[in-house]
Amino acid sequence: xxxxxxxxxxxxxxxxxxxxxxxxxxxxxxxxxxxxxxxxxxxxxxxxxxxxxxxxxxxxxxxxxxxxxxxxxxxxxxxxxxxxxxxxxxxxxxxxxxxxxxxxxxxxxxxxxxxxxxxxxxxxxxxxxxxxxxxxxxxxxxxxxxxxxxxxxxxxxxxxxxxxxxxxxxxxxxxxxxxxxxxxxxxxxxxxxxxxxxxxxxxxxxxxxxxxxxxxxxxxxxxxxxxxxxxxxxxxxxxxxxxxxxxxxxxxxxxxxxxxxxxxxxxxxxxxxxxxxxxxxxxxxxxxxxxxxxxxxxxxxxxxxxxxxxxxxxxxxxxxxxxxxxxxxxxxxxxxxxxxxxxxxxxxxxxxxxxxxxxxxxxxxxxxxxxxxxxxxxxxxxxxxxxxxxxxxxxxxxxxxxxxxxxxxxxxxxxxxxxxxxxxxxxxxxxxxxxxxxxxxxxxxxxxxxxxxxxxxxxxxxxxxxxxxxxxxxxxxxxxxxxxxxxxxxxx
Numbered sequence: 001x002x003x004x005x006x007x008x009x010x011x012x013x014x015x016x017x018x019x020x021x022x023x024x025x026x027x028x029x030x031x032x033x034x035x036x037x038x039x040x041x042x043x044x045x046x047x048x049x050x051x052x053x054x055x056x057x058x059x060x061x062x063x064x065x066x067x068x069x070x071x072x073x074x075x076x077x078x079x080x081x082x083x084x085x086x087x088x089x090x091x092x093x094x095x096x097x098x099x100x101x102x103x104x105x106x107x108x109x110x111x112x113x114x115x116x117x118x119x120x121x122x123x124x125x126x127x128x129x130x131x132x133x134x135x136x137x138x139x140x141x142x143x144x145x146x147x148x149x150x151x152x153x154x155x156x157x158x159x160x161x162x163x164x165x166x167x168x169x170x171x172x173x174x175x176x177x178x179x180x181x182x183x184x185x186x187x188x189x190x191x192x193x194x195x196x197x198x199x200x201x202x203x204x205x206x207x208x209x210x211x212x213x214x215x216x217x218x219x220x221x222x223x224x225x226x227x228x229x230x231x232x233x234x235x236x237x238x239x240x241x242x243x244x245x246x247x248x249x250x251x252x253x254x255x256x257x258x259x260x261x262x263x264x265x266x267x268x269x270x271x272x273x274x275x276x277x278x279x280x281x282x283x284x285x286x287x288x289x290x291x292x293x294x295x296x297x298x299x300x301x302x303x304x305x306x307x308x309x310x311x312x313x314x315x316x317x318x319x320x321x322x323x324x325x326x327x328x329x330x331x332x333x334x335x336x337x338x339x340x341x342x343x344x345x346x347x348x349x350x351x352x353x354x355x356x357x358x359x360x361x362x363x364x365x366x367x368x369x370x371x372x373x374x375x376x377x378x379x380x381x382x383x384x385x386x387x388x389x390x391x392x393x394x395x396x397x398x399x400x401x402x403x404x405x406x407x408x409x410x411x412x413x414x415x416x417x418x419x420x421x422x423x424x425x426x427x428x429x430x431x432x433x434x435x436x437x438x439x440x441x442x443x444x445x446x447x448x449x450x451x452x453x454x455x456x457x458x459x460x461x462x463x464x465x466x467x468x469x470x471x472x473x474x475x476x477x478x479x480x481x482x483x484x485x486x487x488x489x490x491x492x
Contacts, residue, residue: 007370024371034481041485065156109159120165123157124458132451164465172458179450226388230333233319334379335359352389368411402463429453452483
C-alpha cells in the first residue's frame with residue numbers, strides 16, 4: 001500500500017496501467033480474498049461447493065480453449081466481439097466492416113487470459129483439484145465429467161504452446177502422485193497410469209515432438225554476443241559498441257561530413273561503397289555503414305547500419321537517437337547482469353529481460369516503484385537491448401517472472417512477505433498431507449489440501465517464468481485461503 005501511495009508514477013499504481021491492470025487495490029484484493037476464503041470455510045460441505053464452482057469455471061474456460069484449439073475462436077464471432085469490444089468501437093467496426101482479431105497465431109489457445117502463457121499458470125493450478133475430484137467422486141457420471149474436464153484442460157495446455165505450463169504440470173502431478181503413494185499402492189498405480197495415459201494421448205494427438213523440443217529449448221545456455229551491445233549519444237558524437245569495440249561517429253549536416261574515431265581517439269578512415277554509403281576501413285568495424293538521412297521535415301540527420309539501421313541527429317549541441325516512435329531521445333547503455341546478458345536466450349529470451357531487471361532491485365529494497373509500474377522502471381529507452389532481445393517495436397511491460405515483478409513493483413520486503421506466506425502454506429499443507437498420524441484425519445479434506453498444495457507448487461514453479469496477472473492470480477490466492485481453512489478443519 002505504501003509503495004502505491006508513495007510512487008512517483010501516479011495515478012497508475014492506483015488505476016493500473018497498460019496490459020497488466022494489476023493496481024494496488026487488485027493486489028490488496030488478493031490478500032482480502034485469501035483471508036476471506038480462510039474464514040468462511042467451516043466444514044467439508046463448503047469445500048465441496050467451492051470445488052464444484054471452480055470446476056464449473058474451469059469447464060467454461062476449457063470449452064473456449066477447445067474451440068480455439070480447433071481454430072474457431074469464440075471471440076471472433078459476432079457475440080464474442082459484442083462482449084469484448086467497447087460499444088463505441090464495436091459500432092465503428094461494424095459500420096466500417098473492419099476485421100477484429102487477436103495477435104496470436106491460429107491454433108493457439110489463450111482461453112480468456114489475453115496471453116497463452118497464462119494458460120500455463122492456470123492449468124497446473126486447477127488440474128490437480130479436478131483430478132482429485134475425479135478420483136474421489138462416488139458417482140460414475142461425476143467421475144466421467146471430471147475426467148473429461150481434466151483431458152480438456154490438458155488439450156488446452158498443449159494448445160497454448162506454453163512450455164512453462166508443462167514444467168509446472170510435471171511439478172503438480174509429482175506432488176499429487178507422492179500423496180497417493182502414501183495413500184496406498186493401488187491409488188498410486190491408478191494415478192500414475194492416468195497421468196501417463198493422458199499425456200501420451202495428447203502427445204499422439206499432437207502428432208509431433210516439436211512441443212517437447214521447444215521445452216528443451218527453454219534451458220538453452222548457449223552464449224550469444226550480439227554485434228551491437230551498446231549505444232551512447234554524447235555531445236560530440238554517437239558511440240556504438242560493436243563486437244566489443246567502441247566507435248564514435250560525428251556528423252556535420254551543413255558540410256555533409258562524417259568523422260569516426262575508436263575509443264583510443266584514433267581517427268578512422270572511411271570510403272564510399274557501391275551503395276553510396278560510407279564504410280570504415282578497419283576490420284574491427286566491418287559491417288558498419290553510414291549515410292545522411294532526412295528524419296523529418298526539419299531535421300537532416302544520419303543513419304548507421306549496424307545489425308539494423310539506427311537513426312541519429314545533432315540537436316542543440318547534443319546527439320540524439322531518433323526512435324521508431326518518431327521521438328528524439330538521449331540514449332545510454334542500461335545496467336545489466338553480465339552472465340544473463342551473455343545467455344540472453346535462456347527461457348526463450350527471458351534472459352535478456354532478467355539481465356536488465358535484476359539491477360533495478362537495489363533501489364527497491366523497502367518500497368517498490370508501485371503496483372503495475374514495471375513498464376516505467378524497465379529501461380525501455382535502451383533500444384540496443386530491445387533489438388538484442390527481439391523486443392524491437394515493443395514496450396516491455398513485465399519481467400516474465402512473478403518474483404522479479406513483485407520485487408520491483410512493491411519492493412524486496414514485499415517479496416519476502418509473499419515468499420514467507422507461500423512457504424508457511426506449503427509447509428503446513430505438506431505436514432498435513434504427509435503426516436504419519438492420520439487416524440483422525442478426513443480423507444476428503446486431506447485430499448483437497450494435497451490437491452491445492454499440488455496446484456500451488458505448479459503455479460509457483462510456473463511463476464519463475466510467468467507474471468502475476470489479474471486473470472489467474474485470484475484463483476491462486478483464494479485456493480491458498482481455502483487450503484489453510486481446510487487445514488484448520490482437519491485439525492479439529
